[in-house]
Amino acid sequence: MASAVGAIGAAGAAPSESGVWSWITTVDHKRIGVLYGVSAILFFLLGGSEAFLIRMQLASADADLISSGVFSQLFTMHALTMVFLAIMPLGAAFFNFLIPLQIGARDVAFPRLNALSYWLFLFGAILLNSSFVFGGAPDAGWFAYANLTSTTYSPGDSMDFFTLGLLVLGVSSLAAALNFVVTILNMRAPGMTLMRMPVFTWMALIVSFLLVFALPILTVGLVELLLWRFFDMPFFSAEFGGDPLLWQHVFWLFGHPEVYILILPAMGIVSEILPTFSKKPLFGYTAVVFAGVAIAFMGFAVWAHHMFTVGLGPVAIAAFSASTMLIAVPTGIKIFNWIFTLWGGSLDLRTPMLFSLGFVSLFIIGGLSGVMHASPPLDRQQQDTYFIVAHLHYVLFGGSIMGLMAGIYFWFPKLTGRMMGEGLGVIHFWLMFIGMNVTFGPMHLVGIMGMPRRIYTYSEGSGWEFMNQLESVGAIILAIGLIIFAVNIFRSLRSGEVAGDDPWDARTLEWSISSPPPVYNFDAIPVVYSKEPFWDQKHPELAHDKPPADAVAPVAEDPASIHMPNPSYWPIIVAFGASLMAGLVIVNPYLAFIGGAITMMGVYGWIFEPAGPEEHH
Amino acid sequence: MANLKNIRPKALLGLLAIALLPILAACSSTDNPLTTISPKSDVADDIQQLYKIIFVIAMVVFIVVETLLLYAVIKFRRRPNDGIPKQVHGNTVMEITWTIIPALILVAIAVPTWITIFEIDDVPDDAYMIEIVGHQWWWEATYPDGQVTANEIHVPSDRTIGFTLDTADVLHSFWIPQLFGKQDLIPGRTNTLWFTPNPGTEGRYLGQCVEFCGASHANMRLEMIVDSPADFAAWTSGLESPAPAATALAATGYDLFASKGCVACHTISGRNDAIGIIGPNLSLFGSRLTLGSATLDNNTVNLTAWLQDPEDIKPGNIMSKSAPIYNNPGLAMADTEIDALVAYLQSLK
Numbered sequence: 001m002a003s004a005v006g007a008i009g010a011a012g013a014a015p016s017e018s019g020v021w022s023w024i025t026t027v028d029h030k031r032i033g034v035l036y037g038v039s040a041i042l043f044f045l046l047g048g049s050e051a052f053l054i055r056m057q058l059a060s061a062d063a064d065l066i067s068s069g070v071f072s073q074l075f076t077m078h079a080l081t082m083v084f085l086a087i088m089p090l091g092a093a094f095f096n097f098l099i100p101l102q103i104g105a106r107d108v109a110f111p112r113l114n115a116l117s118y119w120l121f122l123f124g125a126i127l128l129n130s131s132f133v134f135g136g137a138p139d140a141g142w143f144a145y146a147n148l149t150s151t152t153y154s155p156g157d158s159m160d161f162f163t164l165g166l167l168v169l170g171v172s173s174l175a176a177a178l179n180f181v182v183t184i185l186n187m188r189a190p191g192m193t194l195m196r197m198p199v200f201t202w203m204a205l206i207v208s209f210l211l212v213f214a215l216p217i218l219t220v221g222l223v224e225l226l227l228w229r230f231f232d233m234p235f236f237s238a239e240f241g242g243d244p245l246l247w248q249h250v251f252w253l254f255g256h257p258e259v260y261i262l263i264l265p266a267m268g269i270v271s272e273i274l275p276t277f278s279k280k281p282l283f284g285y286t287a288v289v290f291a292g293v294a295i296a297f298m299g300f301a302v303w304a305h306h307m308f309t310v311g312l313g314p315v316a317i318a319a320f321s322a323s324t325m326l327i328a329v330p331t332g333i334k335i336f337n338w339i340f341t342l343w344g345g346s347l348d349l350r351t352p353m354l355f356s357l358g359f360v361s362l363f364i365i366g367g368l369s370g371v372m373h374a375s376p377p378l379d380r381q382q383q384d385t386y387f388i389v390a391h392l393h394y395v396l397f398g399g400s401i402m403g404l405m406a407g408i409y410f411w412f413p414k415l416t417g418r419m420m421g422e423g424l425g426v427i428h429f430w431l432m433f434i435g436m437n438v439t440f441g442p443m444h445l446v447g448i449m450g451m452p453r454r455i456y457t458y459s460e461g462s463g464w465e466f467m468n469q470l471e472s473v474g475a476i477i478l479a480i481g482l483i484i485f486a487v488n489i490f491r492s493l494r495s496g497e498v499a500g501d502d503p504w505d506a507r508t509l510e511w512s513i514s515s516p517p518p519v520y521n522f523d524a525i526p527v528v529y530s531k532e533p534f535w536d537q538k539h540p541e542l543a544h545d546k547p548p549a550d551a552v553a554p555v556a557e558d559p560a561s562i563h564m565p566n567p568s569y570w571p572i573i574v575a576f577g578a579s580l581m582a583g584l585v586i587v588n589p590y591l592a593f594i595g596g597a598i599t600m601m602g603v604y605g606w607i608f609e610p611a612g613p614e615e616h617h
Numbered sequence: 618m619a620n621l622k623n624i625r626p627k628a629l630l631g632l633l634a635i636a637l638l639p640i641l642a643a644c645s646s647t648d649n650p651l652t653t654i655s656p657k658s659d660v661a662d663d664i665q666q667l668y669k670i671i672f673v674i675a676m677v678v679f680i681v682v683e684t685l686l687l688y689a690v691i692k693f694r695r696r697p698n699d700g701i702p703k704q705v706h707g708n709t710v711m712e713i714t715w716t717i718i719p720a721l722i723l724v725a726i727a728v729p730t731w732i733t734i735f736e737i738d739d740v741p742d743d744a745y746m747i748e749i750v751g752h753q754w755w756w757e758a759t760y761p762d763g764q765v766t767a768n769e770i771h772v773p774s775d776r777t778i779g780f781t782l783d784t785a786d787v788l789h790s791f792w793i794p795q796l797f798g799k800q801d802l803i804p805g806r807t808n809t810l811w812f813t814p815n816p817g818t819e820g821r822y823l824g825q826c827v828e829f830c831g832a833s834h835a836n837m838r839l840e841m842i843v844d845s846p847a848d849f850a851a852w853t854s855g856l857e858s859p860a861p862a863a864t865a866l867a868a869t870g871y872d873l874f875a876s877k878g879c880v881a882c883h884t885i886s887g888r889n890d891a892i893g894i895i896g897p898n899l900s901l902f903g904s905r906l907t908l909g910s911a912t913l914d915n916n917t918v919n920l921t922a923w924l925q926d927p928e929d930i931k932p933g934n935i936m937s938k939s940a941p942i943y944n945n946p947g948l949a950m951a952d953t954e955i956d957a958l959v960a961y962l963q964s965l966k
């Protein structure tokens with residue numbers, strides 16, 4: 001990322017704003033976005049490597065490459081990494097970089113809190129992964145069903161790394177989510193009503209609310225798990241009046257909204273890209289927005305579809321199957337609106353568009369297989385088989401990852417001032433698209449043939465050999481695709497074509513400023529009269545909502561007089577203290593006071609730090 | 618383009634055949650012992666019926682929507698002299714249409730779903746009830762008359778069979794896809810499950826634990842053997858009085874079974890010294906077709922390998938973790954002792 005750093009630093013920033021120290025103390029939303037993005041991509045590669053090892057072990061029957069114990073750690077950490085350390089922070093990267101730019105603001109509402117979120121994420125991620133060297137990573141599956149997670153069945157520290165790591169990551173996401181909610185609700189440019197907000201920002205708002213309501217539920221579950229493991233409080237022990245099913249209810253009450261936390265950012269990205277490359281507005285803006293809101297609400301009423309086989313009784317499962325199927329309606333609305341955004345357009349099939357179309361086509365498959373196991377009798381044959389693995393990867397890889405990739409290609413020029421290579425991009429897309437289908441497509445079949453998930457081995461004669469071999473070939477194709485992606489990023493950073501402000505003839509505010517944007521984003525805070533202010537400015541004759549005749553153009557401020565928040569090292573100190581505290585709990589709860597003291601010191605320094613520039617003007 | 622038009626139907630048929638081949642293969646229960654679409658009981662038939670309805674609906678929706686998408690991409694791709702297209706913002710009638718039609722389709726899925734849920738829910742009153750208890754990583758079955766067996770569960774073909782499901786340790790899930798869908802085993806609650814074998818389906822059916830339960834979850838399989846009523850009666854009565862050891866070697870094995878500590882964990886009916894309950898009940902072990910909860914065929918080679926090093930076959934299993942013979946080098950068994958134990962276990966018919 002060295003040249004990206006240089007590029008951003010060069011754009012209207014003082015010389016003190018480059019170098020490692022400037023990144024450690026930065027409170028600029030764009031740089032924090034970059035930090036999130038780079039870390040998330042690295043974790044994505046880590047999670048991908050774990051998946052690759054899993055696929056190599058399963059490539060043949062009775063294979064001996066990886067032991068059962070290591071295999072359990074791999075599939076648990078693969079899921080935790082992809083969910084919490086790759087897709088969620090990639091979403092956060094886009095939120096950070098884009099929300100202020102799309103709403104015409106100069107930063108987020110709480111810049112230092114934003115930095116704190118990032119550092120907590122990074123240290124939480126390191127804490128979780130450090131378990132690999134301290135006696136073994138969590139190995140009870142990412143949803144960690146009780147009572148396998150008790151001290152009896154999971155002795156050792158691995159499950160404590162799980163609990164404490166996720167607690168730290170949860171605080172990080174919660175702080176970030178509150179920050180985005182406040183930013184979006186309060187800092188929109190004049191004239192940008194909620195229903196004039198870009199769809200991506202809308203989805204960011206919805207995801208932030210989902211996080212605010214879903215994460216505390218997970219936190220409750222994790223604290224119960226912690227108290228159970230450390231102090232024998234029997235929340236999940238049936239023999240002492242607890243109930244292992246309590247964990248499942250709590251986990252999935254968080255876990256299903258989490259699915260939308262993972263997919264809605266990608267939906268927002270695609271809702272920006274399809275109109276841009278079709279040269280048409282999004283079809284049914286209002287419907288797409290309200291479908292997103294509906295999905296978020298309904299997402300809290302479907303959790304028991306993960307529990308159709310635990311014995312909830314026929315009435316409960318009939319009700320939850322109905323609520324689950326109902327979610328297909330708003331999802332369908334989105335898909336049809338995307339397709340009809342294309343209809344009658346002039347489609348430019350550049351890389352961001354290819355990934356977006358890949359997203360739509362693959363997400364349809366994931367949605368349909370989801371409707372299948374929304375039917376509890378079918379779920380009795382499909383649950384915990386590879387059919388589910390296929391489904392979730394069509395949603396999260398075909399959906400989230402394809403969408404996020406589309407976003408990377410789309411906004412890379414805005415971030416760095418350079419285009420990503422189109423040739424390599426197209427190759428990358430096709431390798432991903434084909435590799436993804438070869439890897440996850442056959443999983444539907446092998447699931448229908450009864451292959452359970454989370455098995456480290458299977459026998460000759462199971463009938464699954466060929467499909468598994470094929471899936472492993474797919475994983476190799478995906479790996480090659482990712483290598484091409486990495487090459488493309490590095491090449492484009494160094495020698496990519498210079499982008500200009502508006503390389504795609506795009507429609508929203510972020511394209512109206514320079515690439516990369518100056519630290520203060522907008523020298524003149526724009527005044528907004530429509531949903532697509534930049535497009536309408538370029539094509540006033542086509543505009544749907546026109547500015548009033550007496551509208552005055554906003555006046556640009558002198559950049560030297562624009563005050564941006566000071567850099568601060570207190571966020572990283574607070575984050576370090578809090579994560580150290582979490583880590584030390586595992587070693588010895590008394591030692592945790594050391595981390596607590598550092599946190600307190602950080603908070604103290606934070607409070608008394610002058611927030612803005614000293615002098616007044 | 619003209620050529621393309623000519624070959625298209627054939628090519629399409631070919632593609633269809635390629636796509637269908639694995640699906641057809643998945644139906645064959647001999648090649649795919651855990652296949653979910655080769656039902657052999659009333660309950661499995663009900664699920665299969667529903668599966669067909671939903672699968673067809675999903676396929677139709679899939680083809681319609683993906684075709685629409687592909688058509689739009691091809692039809693509206695940018696051409697050199699394209700201007701700015703008409704700026705369409707939406708259409709209320711269309712929005713209402715694609716809200717209502719999917720909702721109706723979902724009703725068509727939901728109604729048969731609900732009917733099936735209630736159809737397969739309650740265990741019929743006249744069912745022959747077998748108690749199942751899941752253990753890390755094997756299955757215990759207790760019959761109405763008190764006989765106990767493990768991992769290879771015989772049932773009569775002429776009755777409705779019911780199960781009560783409990784666990785001795787962590788969560789497991791009981792699943793024999795050709796006979797019934799899965800149901801979880803959860804500490805503190807007793808779940809139930811049932812099925813009636815279809816006529817003429819006597820035979821062996823593979824099952825598998827499908828809730829992750831630790832190191833040897835992958836090796837926690839089982840077999841259900843649907844017997845004719847006569848065979849079933851013979852088998853249950855045999856369970857109560859396994860044949861005594863016949864050869865001298867087997868007789869040595871009989872003694873070793875006590876002196877090596879096997880009796881602490883295993884029960885063999887007819888022996889008052891072997892009443893352990895930590896491991897599977899081994900009465901009639903000699904007539905079992907599989908070993909290690911259906912992970913291996915039960916033959917001399919595999920049984921010898923199991924007794925030499927159970928850890929190698931099922932990582933983490935309680936026998937190699939807790940039995941003194943595998944943890945105290947001083948007590949390790951000689952090959953001749955293992956041969957004797959194998960002979961003894963195989964004589965239990």
Ligand SMILES: [Cu+2]
Nearest residue numbers: 255256259303
């Ligand atoms: Cu869910």
Ligand SMILES: [Cu+2]
Nearest residue numbers: 826828830834
């Ligand atoms: Cu299991």
